[in-house]
Amino acid sequence: MLRLGRTSLRLSLQFAFLYSVLSAVIFVGAYWFTNYEVRDWLHDQMSSDIIILAEIYDKNGIQELVKSVDVMADVNFENARIFQLLGPDGTILAGNVYAMEGAVSEGYIPADRVDIEGEHSDEVSGYWIAQSNIGPYTLLQGTGNHVIAEVLEALGITLVAGFILIMAFGTFAGVWVGRLTERRIEAISGTMEQVAAGQLAARIPTDATSIDDLSRVSISINDTLEQLENLMESQIQISSDIAHDLRTPLQRLRQRLEKMSGQQVINPQDAVIALEQTEDIISTFNALLRIAQIEAGDRRERFQRTDLRSLLTNVYEAFEPSAEDGGQKLDLKVSDQPVVVLGDPDLLMQLISNLAENALRHTPKGTTITLATSYMDECPVLSVSDTGTGIAPQDREKVFRRFYRGEKSRTTGGNGLGLSLCKAIAELHHANLEVSDNQPGLRIEARFPPPAK
Template sequence: MTNSLKLKFWLALVLLVVAATSSILWATTIYMGQKYFAQQQESLFRAGEKLSEYVVAERDLGKIYHQMEIMGSYLNANISLVDPQGRILICSGREGIPRSSCQMWAADMIPQELVKNLLAGKKVAVRVESKLLKQDVLFTGVPVVFQGRVLFAILLQAPVREISGNFFELIKINILSTIIGVILATILAFWLSISITKPLIQIKTAAQKIANKDFSHRISYQGKDELGDIAQTINQMAAQLEKYIDAYQKREQNRREFLANVSHELRTPLTIIQGYTEALLDGMADDAKISEEYLKNILIEAERLKTMANELLDLASIEEGREKLKLENIDLAEFAEECINTFKNQFSEKGINLELEIRVREGKVIGDRNKLFRVIENLLSNALKYTPSGGKVKLAVLEREKDFQIITSDTGPGIPEKDLGKIFERFYKVDKARSSKGFGLGLAITKSIVEAHGGKIYAQNNPEGGANFMVILPKLPPSGDNGLPNGQ
């Protein structure tokens, strides 16, 4: 198919060039032929007129004959001088025609009616067939007029073959040039066919790759023409499809992991509940105190299941946008102090120093106060959980040109490098020891809340030890626009 396309395109270009060149050559040949014969005829007329002037000025036939010989040799033509009675007085000789045969030669070539027109004072030009020379002859005649009387007539005859000889040489040169031009055009057409079909072939290959679900293939052609636009569009389409497919596959992977994680998280509390319930039903807890203990354990596990269900519902509603944010202007400095006051007792009980750093001028953001409080709560609870007694946790609020940073840092063990990129995923737990009391949903919920506010969240390890969590929230719009919906 590729070769067929190249061949068809190449043949089409070659045929177009040959047809155009042949038409131009044919039209040029006809035009140049007519122009050339007209020029030759005009040359014979001018020569005849000059010779006519010479005859009037010079009455010596010998000198006239000599001049006719010179001019005839120059023009490659036969020249005759005819008197008013139509008799040839002098004729210049031609190769193969002796002067003694002038009368026979003239009778063979010169139509008598044209001689009469000449003697009547008219110039004549005609193409006649010579039986003697067995070829066509261009015949021209000029009258010799003196004081209004026709004294003689100058007759000039040039064989068409010899006139055409130079013209045909020119035609040969034109034909040779045309052949060379066609050859060069053929080579150029072949190059053009390759250059034009190459992007088409690349486009076809890319389409086949996309049809075969290979979205990584890209077209290398980057021309500034329509084909380049098509190639760029297909590349963009492939990139978008690749992006969508990757996102779809990631969602499917997350869905499978989610189901697996939910099943895993449900299995432990359900197993515990089942075990205690069966024990109670089998009468294994005869003592009231033991029965009460079993029931308390069942209640604890039921509460855990309820907590997990609520967290899953919260996460889903935030991610899907079903839970509307109750937006208001929030002063970050005051908000951070409220959070510190809420959690300082918990940190004091564990012997952890909780610090607050505020470096803002007018730190206001638009947000849902309760949701942002949950963000700080999750981050501080996470720091409290993994920071040992005697350690330090700091909450910092920093202002930048276009946004604010809320940073929690601790002096705990930090986060393994391999887990840094995954800790915000649902149900992700670094290890059993660090996550024995949770479901791995807290940071996922935190990330969803931050993104719902148009912000971002990052995690990194401190070089000195411990972990940093950085929340970035955009500033309020300028010019007093609080960015809130009407009525807020």
């Protein structure tokens, strides 16, 4: 049901009213212009007659002029035209007008003030008069207003009928458009009410072929709801992961503290282990806090043009001794030209370090780990690849989840947040982080957008 208080309907009717007023102004203008043009045409016709009669007088004299005026007065239909030729002394020489009430030389005169030969036509209520001199003689001629009246009557009927149709069509179109708009706004409002009630999966119905403002707003809202749903699911997953993964270290810490509380003399070794467990828990929370800060975009003000080659070189120099001690080989492959990205150098260093450390920690002896950077399709790319055992394809996207640890990595150190931090840093820099098969081993690649020139 339509309600006048609805903004969509009210605006539609307002535009329909505005269009109707505009049409009325145009119609009034057309009516006035037509009236002016018809009167001008009648005046031109009388001026043309004057020119013809003046030529007759110049060529043939007054007698022919008198005959011509009488002929013109006799042949006009139902006295629609009137003529009166006056001599220099005011004597009527020719025409069908006996007398006029009042002195009229130009303009309009009612028919009842004109005494003519015969009867006035029922359609003529007055005459448009024009007076001209032909030599010493004066010619007064007039044209009945029935021509103008008939034209204006037909035009007026047409314009009024057109205006009524426009008003009706405009009102109908306004109500129809208002109803369509109202339905779409109700769909948006209904979806938002569902979301407010906790149904984050609710979406606004959209038409792929529609490109109007409401469609763009609906698509934007749906995109926002999609992100909100993903964020909430992520938060739920994070909360669950935190509760699950911190439960074990907290239980161990509690057991250690309970053991210490029952000792008369605290064993220093127990205190050291308890402190290490506490440090591990604090380190986990610090990593989570760092990820949250990065995801909030708090570090974008530190962005600058950074050459990835220097960062990879620093990481290579820092980790190469550790690789050698672990029986692994660390290689460095960098481009001859600068590989520049717009980003935070410290976070990018953290990204590369985490990837390198992850590869060193989860690959066996004899593995070759390669740090590389170059351009690919004009995009800066850095990669860390190894020749280890790799991971199953179905687990590749899971490695970026918080606290995720594969079966092969459960016996190694770490809190399962290193690659999550890498993912957050990559997204902050609008980089795409991908895991692929290195045949053999694993390859993790970060592709950055081209830096602005």
